[in-house]
Amino acid sequence: MSDSPDVPAGAGPATEDFYCDEALSGRTAVDVVVETDTVLAFHHTHPFWPVHIVVVPKQHVPSLIDLGGGDMSAVHDVLSVVRHVARQVAADHGACRVLTNLGDYQDSKHLHFHVNYGEPLRD
Numbered sequence: 534m535s536d537s538p539d540v541p542a543g544a545g546p547a548t549e550d551f552y553c554d555e556a557l558s559g560r561t562a563v564d565v566v567v568e569t570d571t572v573l574a575f576h577h578t579h580p581f582w583p584v585h586i587v588v589v590p591k592q593h594v595p596s597l598i599d600l601g602g603g604d605m606s607a608v609h610d611v612l613s614v615v616r617h618v619a620r621q622v623a624a625d626h627g628a629c630r631v632l633t634n635l636g637d638y639q640d641s642k643h644l645h646f647h648v649n650y651g652e653p654l655r656d
């Protein structure tokens with residue numbers, strides 16, 4: 534499990550929400566790619582692919598299928614930044630993946646998209 538792409542570095546079992554608890558709070562410094570009023574995109578602190586950027590809403594949204602009572606505006610804002618970042622990765626490398634995890638695949642219970650390129654760095 535510690536080698537799954539969904540596990541951020543430094544986030545042990547202590548937190549179920551790396552993004553609110555660490556990245557957005559500033560407790561863990563992140564290398565920002567894009568920041569808007571509502572969205573943060575940053576290089577993954579423990580990348581699983583050679584290019585691995587995570588895009589999250591600044592407000593807490595549990596997942597793509599559980600908006601936590603909020604509306605789609607947060608998802609739209611996140612996807613707008615995902616499109617921007619993915620366009621740049623595809624332009625730089627000729628290919629790009631975008632993925633989000635749900636249910637047991639989602640280790641950090643805060644909506645996030647992985648924008649990545651290349652072969653996995655670990656098995």
Ligand SMILES: [Zn+2]
Pocket residue numbers: 550552553554592593594642643
């Ligand atoms: Zn959160």
